[in-house]
Amino acid sequence: MTESILKLKEGKFYIENVLVENIVKVFDTPSYIYSKKIILDNYLDFKSQFNNIDHLICFAVKSNPNIAILNLLANNGAGFDIVSGGELHRVIAAKGDPKKIVFSGVGKSKEDIELAIKHDILTFNVESEAELYRIQNTAKKLNKKASISIRVNPDVDPKTHPYISTGLKDNKFGVDEHNAISMYKIAKELDSIEIKGIDCHIGSQITELQPFEDSIKKLLALIDHLKSIGILIKHMDIGGGIGIQYSDEVPPTFSDYAQTVKNILKGRDLKIIFEPGRALIGKAGILLTEVEYIKNSSEKNFMIINAAMNDLMRPALYGAFHEIKNLSPTDSEEKNYDIVGPVCETGDFLGKDRLLSAEEGNILAVLDVGAYGMSMSSNYNSRPKASEILVDVDKLHLIRNRETFADLINGEQLLP
Numbered sequence: 001m002t003e004s005i006l007k008l009k010e011g012k013f014y015i016e017n018v019l020v021e022n023i024v025k026v027f028d029t030p031s032y033i034y035s036k037k038i039i040l041d042n043y044l045d046f047k048s049q050f051n052n053i054d055h056l057i058c059f060a061v062k063s064n065p066n067i068a069i070l071n072l073l074a075n076n077g078a079g080f081d082i083v084s085g086g087e088l089h090r091v092i093a094a095k096g097d098p099k100k101i102v103f104s105g106v107g108k109s110k111e112d113i114e115l116a117i118k119h120d121i122l123t124f125n126v127e128s129e130a131e132l133y134r135i136q137n138t139a140k141k142l143n144k145k146a147s148i149s150i151r152v153n154p155d156v157d158p159k160t161h162p163y164i165s166t167g168l169k170d171n172k173f174g175v176d177e178h179n180a181i182s183m184y185k186i187a188k189e190l191d192s193i194e195i196k197g198i199d200c201h202i203g204s205q206i207t208e209l210q211p212f213e214d215s216i217k218k219l220l221a222l223i224d225h226l227k228s229i230g231i232l233i234k235h236m237d238i239g240g241g242i243g244i245q246y247s248d249e250v251p252p253t254f255s256d257y258a259q260t261v262k263n264i265l266k267g268r269d270l271k272i273i274f275e276p277g278r279a280l281i282g283k284a285g286i287l288l289t290e291v292e293y294i295k296n297s298s299e300k301n302f303m304i305i306n307a308a309m310n311d312l313m314r315p316a317l318y319g320a321f322h323e324i325k326n327l328s329p330t331d332s333e334e335k336n337y338d339i340v341g342p343v344c345e346t347g348d349f350l351g352k353d354r355l356l357s358a359e360e361g362n363i364l365a366v367l368d369v370g371a372y373g374m375s376m377s378s379n380y381n382s383r384p385k386a387s388e389i390l391v392d393v394d395k396l397h398l399i400r401n402r403e404t405f406a407d408l409i410n411g412e413q414l415l416p
C-alpha cells in the first residue's frame with residue numbers, strides 16, 4: 001500500500017523532509033506537489049511483482065504528462081502509453097525510449113501516425129480497420145514497416161464510473177473479437193505491417209480483479225485461435241486501470257493483481273505489457289490551495305478557495321471524491337462546508353459537505369490528485385494554470401512554472 005504523502009510531525013505537515021509551509025512560502029498556491037519517493041516506490045513495487053516474467057510497464061502519459069515525471073520513470077526503465085502526437089513529443093523531450101512506446105487511441109491523425117513510424121515506436125494499438133489501412137499507407141510511403149497490435153474490446157464490465165469505462169461493447173474503444181480476427185487476417189497480408197501483439201484496456205479506477213481476469217482470458221482464447229490460423233502474437237498488452245483508494249474503496253494490491261495475472265499466464269510464452277497511470281502516480285500528488293473567504297448563509301457554508309474546477313476537474317466532471325485537509329492551525333469552529341472555487345459555475349466545487357474548521361488564509365491540501373489532476377486542467381475563466389513542484393527528500397524542484405497573464409494570451413492576435 002502506498003504510504004501517505006503528508007506526514008504530521010509535532011503539529012506540522014511535511015512531504016518527504018520538507019515542511020509544507022516552506023513550499024507555500026517559495027511557490028505560493030495553487031500548486032501541485034509530488035513526492036518523488038512515492039512515484040518511484042510505486043513504480044518499482046509494481047515492477048518487482050513481475051521480476052520473473054518478460055514484461056514492460058508503459059506509463060499512461062495522459063495521467064500525468066509532466067516531462068520531469070516521465071523522465072524519472074524513463075530513467076528507471078519505463079515505457080509509455082501515448083494517445084497523441086503531443087504525448088509522443090513529451091516522451092521524446094523527457095528522453096524516453098521510443099522503442100518502448102505503445103500508441104493507443106481511436107482517432108490517430110495521419111501526422112501523428114507518421115511521426116510515430118519515424119520514431120520506430122514499439123507498436124500501434126489499432127482501434128479500427130480504417131486505422132489499420134491508414135498505418136499501412138503511411139508506413140509504405142515512408143518505406144518502413146509499422147508494428148501493430150489490435151485493441152480488442154472484450155465486452156467486460158469494469159464496474160467503474162460510466163465515463164471511464166472503455167471495454168463494454170457500446171464504448172467507442174477497440175473492436176470486438178470477431179472484427180479483431182478479420183483485422184489480423186487483413187494485417188497479415190499488408191506488406192508494410194508487422195503483427196506484434198494484442199491489446200485491451202477496459203477502464204479506469206477498477207477496484208475488483210474479476211474484470212481483469214475475464215478480459216485476459218478472452219484475449220488468451222483469441223491468441224490461441226489466431227495461432228491455429230497461422231498468426232503469431234508475441235505480446236499481450238492488458239492496459240491500465242488499477243484503482244486507488246480515494247475514500248473507502250478497497251482496490252487490489254499490486255501483489256494481488258500480479259498474482260491474478262501470473263496465474264492466468266502460467267506456461268505461456270508471451271511478453272506482457274501494462275499501461276498503468278493512476279495506480280503509480282495518483283497518491284503521489286496533492287494540490288495546495290489557500291482559503292480566500294468563508295461565506296456563511298442560512299442554507300449553506302461555503303469555503304471559497306483559490307483552486308477551482310479548472311485546476312482539478314474530477315469533482316465537477318465525475319462527482320469524484322478527494323479528501324481535503326486543512327494544514328494550518330486554526331481555532332475556528334468546525335462546520336460543514338462546500339469547498340468551492342472562484343469559477344463562475346455551480347459545478348465548481350472540489351468537495352461537498354466536508355466537516356472542517358478553517359479561516360481565511362489557511363492552506364488546504366486536496367489529496368490523491370497526482371493522476372488526472374494537472375493533466376486535465378484548463379484556463380477556464382482565464383485562470384493561469386498552477387505550478388508543479390517535485391519534492392526529492394529535502395529538495396524542491398519546480399517542474400512547471402505557474403502560468404502568467406502573458407501566457408494566457410500567448411498566440412492570440414488582435415485584428416489588423
Ligand code: LLP
Nearest residue numbers: 060104201204205240241275276277278372
Ligand atoms: N491505457 C489506455 C489506453 C487508457 O485510455 C488509459 C486511461 C490508461 C491506459 C490508464 O488508465 P489508469 O491506469 O490510469 O486507470 N480522467 C479519468 C480517467 C480517464 C482514464 C482514461 N484512460 C479520471 O480522472 O478518473
